[in-house]
Amino acid sequence: MRTSPTGRQLRLGVELRKLRERAGLTATEAGQLLGVKQNQISNTEAGRVGVSPERVRTLARHYKCGDPALVQALGDMTERKRGWWEEYREILPTPLLDLAEVEHHATRLCGAVTVHIPGLLQTAEHARELFRQAVPEFPPPDVEHRVSFRIKRQAVLYRTPATPYRAVIHEAALRMQFGGPAVARAQLQHLLDMSERDHVTIRVLPFTAGGFPGSGQSIFYSHGPVPQLDTVHLDQSHGPVFLDAEAQLDLYRILLDRLHSRALGPEASRKVIHNVLRDL
Known part of the structure; x- marks a missing residue:
């Protein structure tokens, strides 16, 4: 058992x-x-x-x-094959391993963030600075474990076939200079590079969009092989929270669709990212 x-x-x-x-x-x-x-x-x-x-x-x-x-x-889902995340089982909290497992098996991924760049699109330097700001402070080895884990999660965007990913990022997140201008510039360039991939769609929600639904949350949605097996992941300060009740899934599908409709198109979004990068 x-x-x-x-x-x-x-x-x-x-x-x-x-x-x-x-x-x-x-x-x-x-x-x-x-x-x-x-x-x-x-x-x-x-x-x-x-x-x-x-x-x-x-x-x-x-x-x-x-x-x-x-x-x-x-x-x-009865498959018993162990994933790469199992090597972190005695190192990182179990919900983080569950997140990697959900992403690995997802058929599509969606997300909407206000302050942070989505984890699947972060550079190692950007992620490292985020983990260094944790309260209570992580010991240096723990920071490095979390950075390596986050980068390994990104494999879903590079494998063949890659998992389609749609991200809505608020302009505020683009202007947060975690780690200073050099790290911020590298992070913005990485977003531009990723936005050129056929399976990655990045749309910016500009300041001029005003108020929008779900403004206080970082929301990630993993599509399963059938809609009943979708999963919502809310990024909380104490760790990820997973939702899978039918009513919750319906709510967040609507919310993400509304955010997507309020955001700029892919090309206009790239122009915003270019402009923020130019201003650094």
Whole structure:
């Protein structure tokens, strides 16, 4: 039995529980259908024990799930392959590992930030300065672990095929000179370089846009293979928070679409970044 299931294993259990509850079955009743004890159903839904793709299909059949794409996606989540982030398990907080796992399996990524450059678009120097500003202060080795972890997360934008990424960045974030002018210039140039990639869309929300929804949050949205498996990640001072309830996903889809519609187009956004870079 697992003592510390990963975020993906926990999510699989949550989705299986949702299917069971929609079918109007208790864990005991589900166990009776499968010929297993109630605690095996409960442990599976809590991510404490593994489940095979065949068992997922069996559960879905008993739960009268008529969505084959969802069943296939849930079956794919039973994969037990360890990701690169596992090397950080005794070094960094578990939610950061869960974030890397979510991003690794996402089919598309979206984000909207006000003050910071999105982590997937940060240079190592910019990220290092951010981590140096943490309260309480991180010891130097911890800073370097976090920097290397953040840079490794960016592999999703460089692999083949690369994960499509759409980012809305407020002009305020472009003008924050973390690490001084030299670091800021390198960071802005990196944004310009990334914006030239076919799978990366960067749109700037200028000061002239005025007020906008979600202005006090850094929001990141990971699209799963089916909409039910999408995940919202809110960047909080105490660490990432993950949301996956249907109502929450609907809310943040709307919010991000509105932010995207308020932002400048890609070419106009590049001009803003160029202008900020020129002013440094």
